[in-house]
Amino acid sequence: MxxxxxxxxxxxxxxxxxxxxxxxxxxxxxxxxxxxxxxxxxxxxxxxxxxxxxxxxxxxxxxxxxxxxxxxxxxxxxxxxxxxxxxxxxxxxxxxxxxxxxxxxxxxxxxxxxxxxxxxxxxxxxxxxxxxxxxxxxxxxxxxxxxxxxxxxxxxxxxxxxxxxxxxxxYPPKHSCGYFRKVGTRAAQAIAKVSIAALIEKDSDGIIQSARFGMASVAATPCTLPSVSQYLLGRALRDISEADVRHVVRQDIAPIQDIRSTAEYRLEIASRLVLEAISMCRKSKQED
Ligand SMILES: Cc1cc2nc3c(=O)[nH]c(=O)nc-3n(C[C@H](O)[C@H](O)[C@H](O)COP(=O)(O)OP(=O)(O)OC[C@H]3O[C@@H](n4cnc5c(N)ncnc54)[C@H](O)[C@@H]3O)c2cc1C
CATH class of the missing domain: 3.30.465.10 (Uridine Diphospho-n-acetylenolpyruvylglucosamine Reductase; domain 3)
Known part of the structure; x- marks a missing residue:
């Protein structure tokens, strides 16, 4: 009982x-x-x-x-x-x-x-x-x-x-932009193949003051991306190279293969999502 x-x-x-x-x-x-x-x-x-x-x-x-x-x-x-x-x-x-x-x-x-x-x-x-x-x-x-x-x-x-x-x-820093995206098989009732959240703070010249990332489904636990954050810190948004970002993403995550996705797919999507987060931040207006 x-x-x-x-x-x-x-x-x-x-x-x-x-x-x-x-x-x-x-x-x-x-x-x-x-x-x-x-x-x-x-x-x-x-x-x-x-x-x-x-x-x-x-x-x-x-x-x-x-x-x-x-x-x-x-x-x-x-x-x-x-x-x-x-x-x-x-x-x-x-x-x-x-x-x-x-x-x-x-x-x-x-x-x-x-x-x-x-x-x-x-x-x-x-x-x-x-x-x-x-x-x-x-x-x-x-x-x-x-x-x-x-x-x-x-x-x-x-x-x-x-x-x-x-x-x-x-509260997030004043001049920060957030980006969240869940990639799943369907729009609802789907466990994430990969998901990301990013909070990027920039100054009026587009220099990154802080960058914090969280990801799910790319490691044994939900994780941050410390190498990506370190790479972005103090860098001008216009100077960020796609090749560098892809390189540092690989240092931070080790996706697994399971019934929802292959490891290669997850790695590729993770890199694209980080690049998309940076791109959204580049486009976002500086509000005073
Ligand atoms: C149909 C379906 C779809 C779902 N889709 C998603 C989805 O898309 N994304 C997603 O992330 N999850 C999904 N889930 C999983 C689930 O709904 C979430 O993880 C939910 O937030 C769990 O909260 P709960 O209160 O129901 O946890 P419970 O089932 O009550 O507990 C979950 C665990 O947390 C522990 N726990 C709970 N509260 C505390 C506390 N305060 N202190 C210490 N331990 C605690 C419990 O002991 C247990 O180990 C889905 C589940 C179902 C059934």
Missing amino acids: SEWIRPRHLPEALEILAAAPGSYRVIAGGTDLMVESHLAPERRSDAWLDISGLPELQGLEMTEDGIRIAAGTSLDEIRRHAEVVAHWPMLAASAAVTGAPPIQNRATLGGNICNASPAADNAPVLLAYGARLEIAHQHGPRWLPYVDFHQGYRKTALQAGELLSAIWIS
């Missing part, structure tokens, strides 16, 4: 986790876990901790330097939120292409990244925005840059007794 516990507040949930480390499977929207229970019954849990009713894990809140999104907020709420649409349009876009509306009603942002799929749609965007994670534990919270969260295939930095409580995102 399986056990299903639905605590009413976060401290209660943390207490349950601390009392029996590793015993409960945390479930939020259940859109990943319910599928897994059917496809891999051997991994099905007998003890569930349902966090979907915790008020502390719900909602979006504007902060001094950006936004705090509680981990259990649905992707539907995120994609419709006026401040998200205005200031973090890449996140509104990635939430809107995660599955389809029925999934977005249940699926949470926290679940999307804690599930730790290399193809998670919102991961590249959070990497490009330089998000920070707030992680709750019975003995108090800790903060972690999102870039340090994914530690291997389906492995995260969450420790026993911890829950992801919120995702914090700062």
Whole structure:
């Protein structure tokens, strides 16, 4: 017989986790876990901790330097939120292409990244925005840059007794342009073959001041492109060469071949997407 516990507040949930480390499977929207229970019954849990009713894990809140999104907020709420649409349009876009509306009603942002799929749609965007994670534990919270969260295939930095409580995102730099693109087999309900998010900041002369990228489906985890960022830093947009970009992209990713795509296809598309992001930034107007 399986056990299903639905605590009413976060401290209660943390207490349950601390009392029996590793015993409960945390479930939020259940859109990943319910599928897994059917496809891999051997991994099905007998003890569930349902966090979907915790008020502390719900909602979006504007902060001094950006936004705090509680981990259990649905992707539907995120994609419709006026401040998200205005200031973090890449996140509104990635939430809107995660599955389809029925999934977005249940699926949470926290679940999307804690599930730790290399193809998670919102991961590249959070990497490009330089998000920070707030992680709750019975003995108090800790903060972690999102870039340090994914530690291997389906492995995260969450420790026993911890829950992801919120995702914090700062306002993007004033003169920055964002680019998000998901390449899949269909327009909806498709797992990404490759996806990218880029946030590129330039000055009035077109010199790149910062460049952050996130990609999915090109490595064992969602990843950044440190060599590409380094190559772009301080360079004039007009001086960027396609050959150089292709070269540095190869230094950063090692795509796999699977049922959705070949490694060569992913590498080629990844290079093209990086070039497209740079091209969009070149065309974007400098706004004061
Ligand atoms: C038909 C269908 C289509 C889909 N399409 C896409 C798609 O296009 N792109 C995409 O990225 N995903 C897709 N998904 C996967 C899924 O919907 C998302 O990953 C979703 O965001 C998961 O959120 P959830 O709340 O449902 O997670 P759950 O299934 O509840 O949990 C997922 C994992 O995260 C852990 N977890 C959840 N919340 C927390 C927390 N606060 N702290 C610690 N651990 C936590 C759980 O223990 C579990 O390991 C699809 C799923 C389905 C069924």
